[in-house]
Amino acid sequence: MDSERSVDEVDGELAQALGLFVLSEASLHEAASTVGVSRWELEEAIERAGLTEPLGVDATGDVSATIDELLDER
Secondary structure, eight states: OOTTSOHHHHHHHHHHHHHHHHHSSOOHHHHHHHHTOOHHHHHHHHHHTTOHHHHTOOTTOOHHHHHHHHHHTO
């Protein structure tokens, strides 16, 4: 996240990333990177909204599995 962006810009980007994740086949990483936020920012926003369980997001996921997933996407 760029420190020069306003809170409204970041909130809008997180909303776009959430929409991509929910409405398409995009992974958390793909949705986040498409709009310019990190996967972890998106996961945090999902957790704050209380949507972790309904969306099947494992916020305590295995770091090595995340790294493998990112490498597989290349």
